[in-house]
Structures are given as C-alpha cells and as structure tokens.
Amino acid sequence: MNNVISVSVPRANWRPNHPTSGESLWSVLHKFCALNHITGYAFGRYYQRPGFRAAFMRIPQHQGRIQYVEDLRFSGAYDLGKLSGAMGVDASWASCATFDDVGERLFVRKRTVSFLRYCPQCIELGFHASFFQLADELRCPVHGGLLRDSCPKCGKRIPYCPPSGKIRPYSCVCGRLLWWGLKDEAWKSSFNSAHKNTLSNYLNGLFDGLRDRGTGRSGLSGFYSKDENDDLLNSIFDGLRLDMAPPATAIVTTTIRRQWEGGFKARFRSATRYSSGAYSVIPSSDNGFQDEVVRVFRRIERIFLRRIPRSKLKRGLRVSGSVKSLRQIALAGCSPEFMAYVLWKAYWVDAPAHRHPLRRNLSSEDFREDAALTRSKVYWRFTQHARLLSPMGPFTSADAWAQLHYFAIVAFEIHRFAEDLAKNITKSVYDVNAYKFGEMYPWHFPFVSLLCINSRKPVFDLKISARGTQFHEQY
Amino acid sequence: MKTQNGLILPPRENIDPELHPILTRRYTIVTPIMEALIAETVQWINNGVTGAIIEGDPRRGKTKARRLMAQVLPMHFPRLPVFQMIARHYAHPSERVFFGDLLKAFKHSMYSEGTAAQRRDRLMEGVVSVVQSSGQDRLVLFIDQAHRLLEMHYDWLVDFHDELSERGIELFVFLIGQREIATVCDELRRAGKTQIIGRFMADRVRYFGIRSVKDLKACLASYDDKSRFPDDTDWTFTRYYFPEAYAAGWRLAHHAEAFWAAFDEVRRHGAVSGAMEIPMQHFVRAVERFLLDAELSAQGEPVVSSAKLNDYVAATLFAGSLRNQWQVADGDEEEEGEGRDE
Numbered sequence: 001m002n003n004v005i006s007v008s009v010p011r012a013n014w015r016p017n018h019p020t021s022g023e024s025l026w027s028v029l030h031k032f033c034a035l036n037h038i039t040g041y042a043f044g045r046y047y048q049r050p051g052f053r054a055a056f057m058r059i060p061q062h063q064g065r066i067q068y069v070e071d072l073r074f075s076g077a078y079d080l081g082k083l084s085g086a087m088g089v090d091a092s093w094a095s096c097a098t099f100d101d102v103g104e105r106l107f108v109r110k111r112t113v114s115f116l117r118y119c120p121q122c123i124e125l126g127f128h129a130s131f132f133q134l135a136d137e138l139r140c141p142v143h144g145g146l147l148r149d150s151c152p153k154c155g156k157r158i159p160y161c162p163p164s165g166k167i168r169p170y171s172c173v174c175g176r177l178l179w180w181g182l183k184d185e186a187w188k189s190s191f192n193s194a195h196k197n198t199l200s201n202y203l204n205g206l207f208d209g210l211r212d213r214g215t216g217r218s219g220l221s222g223f224y225s226k227d228e229n230d231d232l233l234n235s236i237f238d239g240l241r242l243d244m245a246p247p248a249t250a251i252v253t254t255t256i257r258r259q260w261e262g263g264f265k266a267r268f269r270s271a272t273r274y275s276s277g278a279y280s281v282i283p284s285s286d287n288g289f290q291d292e293v294v295r296v297f298r299r300i301e302r303i304f305l306r307r308i309p310r311s312k313l314k315r316g317l318r319v320s321g322s323v324k325s326l327r328q329i330a331l332a333g334c335s336p337e338f339m340a341y342v343l344w345k346a347y348w349v350d351a352p353a354h355r356h357p358l359r360r361n362l363s364s365e366d367f368r369e370d371a372a373l374t375r376s377k378v379y380w381r382f383t384q385h386a387r388l389l390s391p392m393g394p395f396t397s398a399d400a401w402a403q404l405h406y407f408a409i410v411a412f413e414i415h416r417f418a419e420d421l422a423k424n425i426t427k428s429v430y431d432v433n434a435y436k437f438g439e440m441y442p443w444h445f446p447f448v449s450l451l452c453i454n455s456r457k458p459v460f461d462l463k464i465s466a467r468g469t470q471f472h473e474q475y
Numbered sequence: 476m477k478t479q480n481g482l483i484l485p486p487r488e489n490i491d492p493e494l495h496p497i498l499t500r501r502y503t504i505v506t507p508i509m510e511a512l513i514a515e516t517v518q519w520i521n522n523g524v525t526g527a528i529i530e531g532d533p534r535r536g537k538t539k540a541r542r543l544m545a546q547v548l549p550m551h552f553p554r555l556p557v558f559q560m561i562a563r564h565y566a567h568p569s570e571r572v573f574f575g576d577l578l579k580a581f582k583h584s585m586y587s588e589g590t591a592a593q594r595r596d597r598l599m600e601g602v603v604s605v606v607q608s609s610g611q612d613r614l615v616l617f618i619d620q621a622h623r624l625l626e627m628h629y630d631w632l633v634d635f636h637d638e639l640s641e642r643g644i645e646l647f648v649f650l651i652g653q654r655e656i657a658t659v660c661d662e663l664r665r666a667g668k669t670q671i672i673g674r675f676m677a678d679r680v681r682y683f684g685i686r687s688v689k690d691l692k693a694c695l696a697s698y699d700d701k702s703r704f705p706d707d708t709d710w711t712f713t714r715y716y717f718p719e720a721y722a723a724g725w726r727l728a729h730h731a732e733a734f735w736a737a738f739d740e741v742r743r744h745g746a747v748s749g750a751m752e753i754p755m756q757h758f759v760r761a762v763e764r765f766l767l768d769a770e771l772s773a774q775g776e777p778v779v780s781s782a783k784l785n786d787y788v789a790a791t792l793f794a795g796s797l798r799n800q801w802q803v804a805d806g807d808e809e810e811e812g813e814g815r816d817e
Contacts, residue, residue, distance in 0.1 A: 005549045005550055005553045005554060006549045006554065007549075007554045007555070007556050007605065007608065007609040007611075008608075009556070009558075009581065009582045009605055010601075010604075010605070011582065011583065011584040012583065012584055012585065012601075013583075013597060013600045013601045013604055014604070015604065016608065035597075035600055036585055036588075036597050036600070037589055037593035037594075037596050037597045037600075038585055038588050038589060038593075038597075042585065042588050042589070046584060046585060086584060185603070185642070
C-alpha cells in the first residue's frame with residue numbers, strides 16, 4: 001500500500017525528536033524503558049547482540065554484598081542498531097552515546113566515573129550526555145553549572161546502569177525522580193537551537209581531538225591499545241580540552257595559585273565561623289577557582305572515603321581510624337561546618353562503600369565511652385550530630401548541594417595548607433599488622449592538616465596505627 | 476506489450492504456474508457484500524459510530540473481508556491507523572493476557588512483557604504515539620472471532636476506550652464473529668450493560684455468502700477482470716488459464732447461471748432446506764477446480780457442462796456444510812422456543 005496513506009507502526013514506543021544528539025545510552029535506555037514499561041533486564045533480552053559479552057561493573061550492596069550490573073559506559077551486548085530501528089530513528093545518535101570508540105575499556109574506566117554524573121539543569125530537560133561521565137569534566141558546556149554526582153534527595157551515588165526492579169527509570173535507588181517531565185504525555189524538546197549548537201561544537205571538539213591523534217585508522221580502539229605508554233595516554237587525555245577550540249560557554253581552564261600567606265585560622269576565620277554562608281570565601285563568579293576547588297575536593301573525597309586500601313588496612317583506617325580522627329578533629333577545634341560535612345559524608349557517602357551504617361562493625365575501643373550503646377544508637381548519635389552541627393539545619397535535598405559546595409572550598413584550602421605542612425612533617429612509620437607505610441600518602445593530608453590546625457610547632461610526628469591516626473607534637 | 480487497460484502483458488511462459496494464487500490459494504475475491512460492508516464501515520466512521528457487530532456464518536469470508544477492510548479504509552481516511560486482532564479462547568482469561576493480545580495486534584515487539592498494568596500503560600503509550608504521528612484523532616480496531624470475548628473483556632475495552640477518549644482519541648471497535656455474538660449482545664442488553672452496547676454494539680450487520688445469480692456473476696467477473704497475477708500485469712486469472720478463449724471473448728461471468736444451477740442442484744440433491752446461500756469457500760474451491768481441470772473444446776474454449784460443475788461443487792462438500800449449519804440453526808431455534816414455553 002502507498003506509504004502516504006498508510007501509517008507506519010513502530011515496534012516499540014518512542015517519542016518524536018528524541019534522542020538529542022550527544023545523548024548518553026543511559027538517558028536513552030532509561031527513557032525507552034520508561035515508555036515501554038520494562039526493566040533493563042527485559043530490554044537486554046530483546047535488544048541483545050548474540051555473541052557479544054555484556055560490560056559489567058560492580059556496585060556494593062548491603063552487608064558487603066556485590067551486585068554486577070550492566071555498565072552503560074559501553075554498549076556491551078546491546079544492539080543499538082536494532083534499538084534505533086525499534087525507535088524509528090537514525091542510528092547516528094549511538095556514536096556519542098557510549099565510550100566504545102574512545103579506547104579500551106580499561107582505559108575508559110580509568111578516565112570515567114561509574115556512577116551517574118549529571119547537570120541538574122540538563123537532567124530537568126531530560127538530557128544526559130555521555131561525556132558528563134568523564135572524570136575531568138566538571139561543568140556542563142551548555143549551562144555552565146557544576147556537574148552533580150549524587151542524588152539530590154539521599155546523597156547517594158546513582159549507578160550508571162539500566163533501570164531494574166530497584167532503580168526506576170531516570171531515578172535514584174531511593175525513588176527520587178531526576179526528570180519530572182518523564183511521565184508527561186508529550187516531551188518537550190530538550191534544548192533550543194543555540195544550546196544544540198553549543199553542545200554539538202563541544203562534542204565535535206571532544207571527539208575530533210581524539211581522532212586527530214589517531215594513526216589514520218578508522219577506529220580509535222587500535223590507537224589506544226594496552227601496549228601504549230600510560231604517560232602518553234595521560235598526556236593525550238589531559239591535553240584534550242586544551243587543544244580544542246572552546247565554545248561560547250565552555251570553561252576556560254586556569255591555573256590557581258596560592259594567594260594567601262599565613263596560618264589556616266588567620267586565613268579562614270570567616271570561613272570557619274559558624275553560619276558564615278557558603279559563598280563568602282570565594283566569589284562564585286570565579287569559575288576557574290571553583291573548578292579547581294571541586295577537582296581537589298573530589299580528589300580528597302576519593303582518597304578520604306573511597307580509595308583507602310581497605311583490604312590492607314582492614315578496619316584500621318576504614319572505620320576506627322577515620323572515626324577516631326574525626327573525634328580528634330572535633331577536639332582540635334575544627335569548625336562545626338566541617339565536622340558536619342565529615343559526618344555527613346561518613347554517613348551518606350561512605351555507607352554504600354562497604355556497609356550500611358546500621359551494621360557498621362565498630363570496635364568498642366573506638367567508642368569506649370559509647371561501649372554501652374548499641375549500634376543503632378551509635379548510628380542515631382551520628383546523624384543527630386550531623387543535624388545539630390549543620391549550619392543550614394537538617395540535611396535535606398535542598399541544601400545538600402550548597403553544603404557540599406561550601407565544604408569543597410574549605411576542604412580545598414585545607415588540602416593546600418596540608419601540602420605545605422606535610423613538607424615539614426617528620427614521618428614516623430609504625431608497623432601495622434605487618435603492613436608498612438613507606439611514605440606519606442596523599443590521603444593523609446586532610447587528617448594531617450586538620451590535626452595541625454592548632455599546632456604552633458612546625459615539626460611533629462604522625463602515627464598511623466590500627467587504632468587510628470595519632471598526632472604528637474615534638475617539643 | 477500493453478493491453479487496452481494500459482497494463483503490460485509479458486509472455487505467459489515467464490509466469491511460474493506453481494506460484495499462481497489459484498494454486499497457492501492466497502487471493503481475495505471482492506464480492507458485492509464485501510463492497511457493501513466497506514461502504515457501511517466508512518459510514519459508521521463518518522457518523523461517529525464507535526462500534527458495530529459484523530456477524531455471519533462460518534466460511535462466508537468474514538476474515539477475508541476484515542483483511543480487505545484494513546487495507547481499504549486508509550484509502551478513504553488517509554493515514555488512519557487500522558489494527559486487527561483475533562480473539563482467542565483461553566481456559567483462564569486474564570487482563571494480562573488480553574492486553575498482551577492487544578499489544579500483539581498493535582504490533583508491539585514486547586507484547587509478552589510485564590504485568591497487566593504495565594501492558595496496559597505500554598499499549599496506551601504506543602497507541603497514542605501512533606495516532607499522534609498519523610495526524611488523525613481516531614483509530615480502528617477489528618476484532619475477529621469476537622464471539623469468544625467475555626463480559627470482562629468488554630469491560631477492559633471500555634476502560635481502554637475511555638482512557639483514549641480522555642486523550643482526545645476516538646476508538647472504533649468492529650466486532651466480527653459468528654452468530655453467537657448476537658446472543659452475547661442480547662445477554663449484555665438484558666443485563667443492562669448499556670455502556671458496552673452503546674460503545675461497541677451500536678449497530679449490527681449480517682455478513683452473507685452468495686445469495687443470487689447476480690452476486691455470483693459479480694464474483695466470477697472478479698476472476699475475469701480484477702484478479703491478476705502478477706499484480707502489475709494484465710494476466711487476469713481467467714486469461715492465464717484460458718488465454719485463447721479469453722482473447723476470443725470468453726468469460727467466466729457468462730456462465731454464472733450454470734454455476735448457480737450446479738450449486739442449486741447439489742443442494743437439492745443433499746436435501747438441504749432453507750434459502751440458497753453459497754459460502755465463499757465452497758464457491759472459490761469450485762471455481763479453482765474449474766480453472767485447473769476444465770476440458771477445452773476444439774476452439775480452445777473450456778467446456779462448461781452441468782455434470783462436471785456438479786462434480787466440482789459436490790467435491791467441496793457444499794451440501795454437507797449447509798446441512799450442518801441448518802441443523803445447528805434449527806437446534807438453536809428449538810432451544811429458544813422451549814425456553815419461551817417454560
């Protein structure tokens with residue numbers, strides 16, 4: 001029959017004018033599953049390439065369990081061509097939806113994050129780009145805002161995986177919907193033409209920068225082989241953003257130098273004062289400074305909460321060390337804001353890293369005075385402290401990001417201070433369960449710096465033991 | 476080479492006889508009742524009649540008519556979404572299965588996935604998107620074997636209809652089934668289910684087979700003029716099997732009365748009472764036998780003898796089929812009569 005008079009019926013539900021160019025597989029997949037009322041598991045059964053292995057990643061569950069989920073940074077076993085056919089759209093969107101063409105999976109995994117990182121304004125328009133997952137990306141090129149990497153409600157990381165029985169489409173595990181327009185009868189177009197141009201220029205710059213460094217072969221995976229020198233890869237990746245022409249609203253990377261001299265308290269009296277406000281220290285218009293702050297903060301955060309080699313330290317630094325250090329930090333007269341932040345991160349962020357706070361294996365020595373308390377009471381006390389010490393009231397979804405930003409600034413300066421201070425530290429290393437620390441590790445900096453806040457002595461010992469980090473001034 | 480119709484006429488040897496529709500039996504003869512039904516359906520849609528019953532005895536060509544209507548309606552209403560569903564008999568009918576069948580009718584690839592609510596939402600989303608992309612604000616659903624639908628199915632259809640109405644989409648449901656569906660309709664009316672009657676059973680038409688020589692002639696004329704293989708050539712079925720006779724002006728339609736007489740003879744021989752009605756299946760099989768097996772005279776024309784035609788018709792088990800149907804119909808009437816006496 002003539003196609004003009006007969007209407008074509010797609011094999012699956014989809015909306016016109018979607019997906020947007022540059023949209024990630026995560027976004028498309030979640031939309032597809034929402035429209036068709038299926039889970040990612042069912043999706044995999046229908047749109048799987050036979051003979052291809054899925055890309056998996058591990059996400060921690062309660063009680064130390066590990067769950068393997070599909071890693072949407074790669075198409076894996078998903079047949080995106082078939083998916084495009086079912087949606088009735090051209091398959092060109094798939095080229096920028098994953099990192100398949102960028103290099104080996106190991107290389108990509110080192111340079112990207114495994115949880116959802118998103119622009120709050122983009123996601124409210126129903127858009128998420130794959131390059132938001134790049135670890136070095138800090139801002140949305142369209143809106144210029146900082147990217148977020150946790151749920152606005154519960155503060156937990158959102159796994160970068162297909163929807164499942166637990167994770168509803170475009171939602172966190174806690175049920176918070178990230179895009180309220182998902183259930184509308186009609187989706188509005190994500191961006192206007194100016195935004196699309198900005199995004200397109202940015203994407204072209206990003207991927208052309210990679211391709212220009214290729215050896216002339218069509219695929220990039222050959223160039224980024226495992227045999228390549230890691231330094232070379234680093235230089236390519238680091239130089240990527242500098243080589244491309246910056247679009248109108250793109251970030252201009254600047255070098256931040258230390259601007260203040262003197263002690264921490266002298267420099268940050270306003271910042272450490274109670275309820276001094278989130279943006280009083282650093283003007284929010286200084287994007288470059290904020291970028292640097294966020295970058296350093298994230299590094300500290302990773303070190304502080306995620307990258308401590310727990311397999312070696314066991315619960316030495318994993319729990320008791322950090323908790324004891326926190327107590328010392330509090331005794332040392334740290335600002336209540338920072339204490340609140342640490343408690344907040346310890347409660348929300350650190351919890352899924354290994355165990356639920358309720359089931360945390362706390363030692364009685366760590367909480368000698370709390371020995372009579374049950375674990376739930378310890379947990380309750382933690383949360384109450386966090387709430388009481390919060391400069392902005394209880395930790396709600398509304399102010400969580402503001403707090404994060406505020407403490408990012410503080411943490412950044414602490415880190416800078418600690419870097420200078422660490423040069424003067426006499427390292428005294430003790431054996432801890434047959435494990436040795438041969439050098440001063442970066443993740444000690446926050447501890448060190450905070451312990452040194454009240455110290456007037458330039459030289460002191462740092463003792464890292466199974467019972468926590470201890471601080472001894474040398475007289 | 477082109478004929479008077481403007482169509483090409485390639486050499487007959489180029490057409491594979493094994494693929495001819497007369498052998499594969501994949502063709503549709505447009506009968507007068509079909510044309511009338513299409514016109515009636517167009518009127519229903521134009522007048523906003525959201526549902527009607529098309530009932531008829533088995534083997535009359537209702538399914539063929541349904542397929543033809545699904546093809547023809549978009550010609551009257553451009554880009555009108557038309558879907559077809561075959562109602563199935565289930566030992567344990569459920570909402571989940573019903574909406575799965577509906578999704579299958581709407582050609583959704585994931586029709587067997589999810590719970591009843593998920594399937595209903597998926598169906599609604601798919602239907603709305605198809606209708607919106609078509610530029611229409613209505614869609615047509617043909618349900619074949621509709622006599623198998625139960626009251627609960629109609630309730631779910633009412634919900635579906637109402638949800639679509641909320642979104643500004645008009646759903647036309649045409650129920651095609653055997654005469655049992657009239658009984659279902661009467662029961663629903665007695666039960667006061669006017670919400671179902673008003674939506675899906677606003678009108679009722681009867682689908683017949685061939686009931687007159689005139690109808691028979693029109694059907695035979697389809698073999699002469701309308702049915703072609705290949706489609707873009709002028710090789711009509713009659714021309715293909717009797718090329719010399721066709722060129723000389725011989726047509727099947729000229730022998731409509733002989734065919735009618737053969738059917739009548741077989742019917743009387745089988746002692747079948749009632750009005751004469753030829754089911755399309757028996758008619759088509761008899762014509763196919765004639766086209767394939769007819770003897771040719773010295774002039775190359777097929778010999779139309781009453782004895783041969785009687786054989787062809789009898790071989791389709793025409794009389795037995797009619798007798799069974801009349802017995803069933805008589806039995807129904809007797810049961811109804813007994814019920815009234817009580």
